[in-house]
Amino acid sequence: MLGHITYLSDDAMGEKFGRKLKDKIKYSFDVEFEMESYLRYQGDKFAAEFDANTYLRMTRALDYYDPALEFGGDLSNALNNVKAEFLVVSFTSDWRFSPARSREIVKALLDNELTVSYAEVTAAHGHDAFLMPDVHYHNILRSYLSKIKV
């Protein structure tokens, strides 16, 4: 449930649920807020679909992943031999993987004079924005993919 919150944004949660109650305040530890109810529902769904151990492994894998580890912690060094061209896209309200993190990647690519474009999409839906039908975001992907030559 905690993980799920990081995919959303303050504004999105506020708009969808705010402080809405299911009934009236009962001063209990049961589900009283709509937000709570939503998170419980997502949590249950998640628990049914994922093996908890798989999730632990995946979380650990993410923790261990450090592309700069063998390069003295310097991402610019790590990307020194890269031949690919890059498109980096971030979403302004994403605090799960914030634009600041994406800009770090862009900086490392710029340091190596690589072909890179970076878009910072103004979006209200946090990390989940990449699942939403945002016009600018879709135009970016469409233009970029249509330029790829094999």
Place this chain on the structure above:
Amino acid sequence: MQDNVNYTNLIHKYRQDFAIIAGWLSFGSKILDLGCGDGTLLQFLRASLETKGYGVEKDDANWLACMQNGTNVIQMDLEAGLSGFEDQSFDTVILSQTLQAMHNTEEIVREMLRVGREIIVTFPNFGYWRNRIQITTGTMPVSKTLPYQWYDTPNVHLCTINDFDKFCNNHKITILERKVITDGNEVSFMPNLLGNLAMYRLKSTA
């Protein structure tokens, strides 16, 4: 990346200020174009001088136009400075007709000098005689180069050529070259009165 250059288009889009900028750059140099718009200048420079480098643009539609014409473009707000660009990592940093719309004027010029070995700054000369006439008749100037009404304009820091000369002097900036043009023609006589567009090639005074 191979550019798909349409030469008819390029000739059609030929602009004297672009030609002057191109004259100030060397073949294959590394360029950063701040407020690059739809990337027309960078496209022109790639085609004429095989320059490499990046544009910086805030606006979504302009950003997309850059992407579509093969210009590497970074979406960010220049008002926040140029963090993310290393010291002296570009041959030339260009700010073409954007200075007058910047809030943090001193900061962006300082940042340009940090990132580029040389910088090019161009801006509409507020001292141009047509602007002065409009002021003397008691109205704010509206013209081809200053097409905005006072209440609806991105321009917040308009200046004259004399103002900018003084700015450079006060901020330890060396003017390597200055050209002034009006309707595509170079102006050497009384540039602050007769010149419409001011163009400077600058570097830090060592």
